Amino acid sequence: MAHLPQDFREIRLELAREKDHPAGARDFGYRFVAPLDVNGQIEPELWAKHREVCRVVRFRPDEADEIGHLVRRPGGSWAFRYDISGTDDDEAGFRFNAERFVIGEYVSVKEDDESHTFRVVSVEPV
Numbered sequence: 280m281a282h283l284p285q286d287f288r289e290i291r292l293e294l295a296r297e298k299d300h301p302a303g304a305r306d307f308g309y310r311f312v313a314p315l316d317v318n319g320q321i322e323p324e325l326w327a328k329h330r331e332v333c334r335v336v337r338f339r340p341d342e343a344d345e346i347g348h349l350v351r352r353p354g355g356s357w358a359f360r361y362d363i364s365g366t367d368d369d370e371a372g373f374r375f376n377a378e379r380f381v382i383g384e385y386v387s388v389k390e391d392d393e394s395h396t397f398r399v400v401s402v403e404p405v
Contacts, residue, residue, distance in 0.1 A: 283332065283405055284314065284325060284329075286316065286325055287313070287315075287325075287332070287404070287405040288313065288314075288315050288402050288404060288405060289311070289312050289404075290309075290311055290315075290402050291308065291310050291400050292308045292399060293305050293397060293398055294395060295385055295395075295397055297395065297396065306338065308337075308397055309336065309337050309338070309388070309397065311334065311349055311359070312333050312334055312349070312405055313326065313349055313380070314329070315380055319380045319384070319402070320376075320377070320380070321375060321378075323355070327351075333348060334347070335348060335359045347360050348360050350369065352369070356375065357375035357376060359388070372387070372389075381402060382399055382402055383399065384398070385399070386399065
């Protein structure tokens, strides 16, 4: 990844507080690589040029990590895709096209027809 533009970041999301996790969960989340603009939003043009490096790792306690890609869906929405053939459902990022990936912000991801809220806990240069 040494030849990527400086806008690329590794973003870590951790589960925010919810009914089954009243304190949130540091071991339930995502790490992914994406190009971000100065406002912390995903840059679609840079993503399109370097989509192969826009990887995601989904981590859960007592489960093997799932490795996939950040993908742009028809209409401009974003999702995490783990099945390269595309037969499994994507995990959709709710309004990722408008979200700001800066520390302390909250974002939602839809998994298996259920939305979970995650907190952005780190944004580091790649």
